[in-house]
Amino acid sequence: MKRNTSSQWGTVAIGLHWLLAVLIIGQTVLGAAAEDAQVSPEKFDLFVWHKSLGVSILLLVLLRIAWRLTNPPPDLPAGLSSRDWQLARAGHCLLYALMIAVPLSGWVASDSSRIPFRIFWSVPTPDLMAANRDLSELAGEIHELLVIALLLVVAGHVLAALHHHFIRHNDVLRRMLPWR
Secondary structure (H helix, E strand, C coil): CCCCCCCCCCHHHHHHHHHHHHHHHHHHHHHHHHHHCCCCHHHHHHHHHHHHHHHHHHHHHHHHHHHHHHCCCCCCCCCCCHHHHHHHHHHHHHHHHHHHHHHHHHHHHHHHHCCCCEECCCEECCCCCCCCHHHHHHHHHHHHHHHHHHHHHHHHHHHHHHHHHHCCCCCCCHHHCCCC
16 A cells, blocks of 8 residues: 555655665765765765755655655554644654655755765756855754754664554554555
8 A cells, every 4th residue: 555544654754754764864974974084085975975965855855745645644543642742743743844854955065165076977067155164064063953853863763663562552653664
């Protein structure tokens, strides 16, 4: 089933969820490796991969949001308090906001640095802003802080899913697993 039902996530939502999870984890490792690398052609390649995957993640998040707007999520399990429902909603909104803000802040840092960049070495990015070293550095610092915030929210998301599975014994985690 491609679409969500009242009790189950559809294959498209599940696929996008896990693809984004893998890409975000990989992107974090790739970004750290690029930062730590010595100045070299390999460092440049790591940053091209990092920026290209960042653009890909941004586009996939926008697709995920569009899919979610046209495919309502399954009902929450019975017995959740209104506080639990509000926490779940706030957590998901924050997760989506950060999945958009992180690549956008990276894009601002990159674009204002005026270091030429082509997505996957082939698709040129538009010049949206003039060179501005101060803006580039500020956006880079914001980017790093947003990555930390995203990782903390992802950790909370994972812990909440595990809490539902092992403590509350409901199907919140099971219905998002690809092998259910």
